Amino acid sequence: MARDQFQSPDYLNLDELLSEEHLMVRDAVRNYVKQEISPIIEDYAQRAEFPQQIVKQMGELGVFGPTVPAEYGGGGLDYISYGLMMQELERGDSGVRSTASVQGSLVMFPIYEFGSEEQRRKYLPKLASGEWLGCFGLTEPNHGSNPAGMLTNIKDAGDHVILNGAKMWISNAPFAQVAVVWAKDEEGVVRGMILERGMEGFTTPTTHNKWSLRASATGELVFDNVKVPKENILPNVKGMRGPLSCLTKARFGIAWGTVGAAMDCYDTALRYSKERIQFGRPIGGFQLQQKKLAEMISEITKAQLLNWRVAVLMNEGKVTPAQVSMAKRNGCEVAHKVARDARQMLGGMGITGEYPVMRHMMNIESVITYEGTHDIHLLITGMDVTGFNAFN
Numbered sequence: 001m002a003r004d005q006f007q008s009p010d011y012l013n014l015d016e017l018l019s020e021e022h023l024m025v026r027d028a029v030r031n032y033v034k035q036e037i038s039p040i041i042e043d044y045a046q047r048a049e050f051p052q053q054i055v056k057q058m059g060e061l062g063v064f065g066p067t068v069p070a071e072y073g074g075g076g077l078d079y080i081s082y083g084l085m086m087q088e089l090e091r092g093d094s095g096v097r098s099t100a101s102v103q104g105s106l107v108m109f110p111i112y113e114f115g116s117e118e119q120r121r122k123y124l125p126k127l128a129s130g131e132w133l134g135c136f137g138l139t140e141p142n143h144g145s146n147p148a149g150m151l152t153n154i155k156d157a158g159d160h161v162i163l164n165g166a167k168m169w170i171s172n173a174p175f176a177q178v179a180v181v182w183a184k185d186e187e188g189v190v191r192g193m194i195l196e197r198g199m200e201g202f203t204t205p206t207t208h209n210k211w212s213l214r215a216s217a218t219g220e221l222v223f224d225n226v227k228v229p230k231e232n233i234l235p236n237v238k239g240m241r242g243p244l245s246c247l248t249k250a251r252f253g254i255a256w257g258t259v260g261a262a263m264d265c266y267d268t269a270l271r272y273s274k275e276r277i278q279f280g281r282p283i284g285g286f287q288l289q290q291k292k293l294a295e296m297i298s299e300i301t302k303a304q305l306l307n308w309r310v311a312v313l314m315n316e317g318k319v320t321p322a323q324v325s326m327a328k329r330n331g332c333e334v335a336h337k338v339a340r341d342a343r344q345m346l347g348g349m350g351i352t353g354e355y356p357v358m359r360h361m362m363n364i365e366s367v368i369t370y371e372g373t374h375d376i377h378l379l380i381t382g383m384d385v386t387g388f389n390a391f392n
């Protein structure tokens with residue numbers, strides 16, 4: 001891939017809304033992406049390989065669980081910092097941001113929020129440092145958009161429970177040491193539990209042949225009479241509130257991340273439009289190309305503002321899951337459109353790995369699907385404004 005020349009678009013001087021600390025955090029992750037991710041990521045994506053070395057690097061950088069208190073190894077930062085980190089990571093690659101989102105929002109958050117003090121102390125510092133990688137098992141082969149229908153179940157067996165079932169499409173699964181898994185008990189109540197690699201009957205086969213998120217490892221979680229000690233069950237949550245509150249945190253990160261991917265596509269297309277000559281002049285001088293660029297920067301700017309506002313509400317503890325759904329859906333929509341237009345602006349070069357655009361474009365197909373599909377988030381907004389449930 002050509003040298004990373006990224007220059008961040010900030011059309012409305014939104015940096016003025018950020019504190020010194022926010023800017024420091026943002027720039028540290030931006031520099032990390034330039035130095036460690038951009039030079040390698042295209043190659044890993046082409047080979048459909050997960051760059052395992054980034055787990056330790058990201059732990060050292062502090063992007064795992066940045067909002068978790070420092071005494072558990074987290075960063076103790078606010079949600080604007082968290083959002084900026086996700087924006088910069090996904091500017092590099094959606095798979096890299098996914099690794100961080102899963103670790104922070106879907107594994108560390110539930111252990112911190114719903115775990116016992118022993119569970120917090122045992123798992124959080126190792127997850128924060130990147131010594132351990134985690135994954136989050138909610139989706140099943142026959143229950144994606146409707147996870148409450150899950151079949152994975154536990155049966156009481158004295159000092160432990162017996163876990164049976166299977167999860168599908170699980171990010172980080174093939175390399176994870178730890179899995180936060182959601183299953184129904186004998187009363188049909190959803191419970192969260194922490195599994196460790198090596199437990200008998202627990203396997204994590206890899207999912208192959210993806211055309212999207214190729215630098216992120218995806219797999220299944222298969223449970224065949226796994227004995228899970230009761231001390232591994234998250235004691236402080238019952239029901240779908242557990243997994244759904246994790247998803248709100250992760251979706252917030254996706255809202256910011258997707259805008260990062262859009263920013264990279266826009267920046268690449270803008271530079272290309274000034275350098276590429278056709279009919280004796282830069283293609284950026286043609287109205288059709290300007291229309292694309294003008295629409296891209298308008299949408300990116302609106303999305304940056306929306307994300308910032310949602311982060312402020314999150315810091316104040318006032319955000320609703322439906323507001324986060326709107327931001328997730330909007331970020332995906334913007335990135336989807338910007339990536340496609342940018343790809344066209346690059347002509348034939350747009351389909352190669354010389355530029356990051358096609359990789360982003362393909363990645364967004366996963367991002368627009370996971371953590372609630374585009375349709376599902378639209379239905380959440382629809383239900384929020386009308387009061388009518390159109391899901392079933």
Ligand SMILES: Cc1cc2nc3c(=O)[nH]c(=O)nc-3n(C[C@H](O)[C@H](O)[C@H](O)COP(=O)(O)OP(=O)(O)OC[C@H]3O[C@@H](n4cnc5c(N)ncnc54)[C@H](O)[C@@H]3O)c2cc1C
Pocket residue numbers: 102135136137138139141142143144145146168169170171172213218366369370371372373374375376379390391392
């Ligand atoms: C690369 C990748 C990584 C992932 N990582 C994880 C992970 O780490 N952990 C995890 O638990 N899951 C993960 N997922 C799973 C992801 O969250 C699901 O794929 C997603 O929720 C959709 O479920 P599904 O694929 O079963 O699609 P389905 O639910 O079968 O949906 C199929 C289509 O039907 C539509 N649809 C469904 N219900 C309705 C309705 N009521 N009204 C209108 N339309 C509807 C959907 O919008 C979609 O277009 C990942 C997925 C991918 C692709």
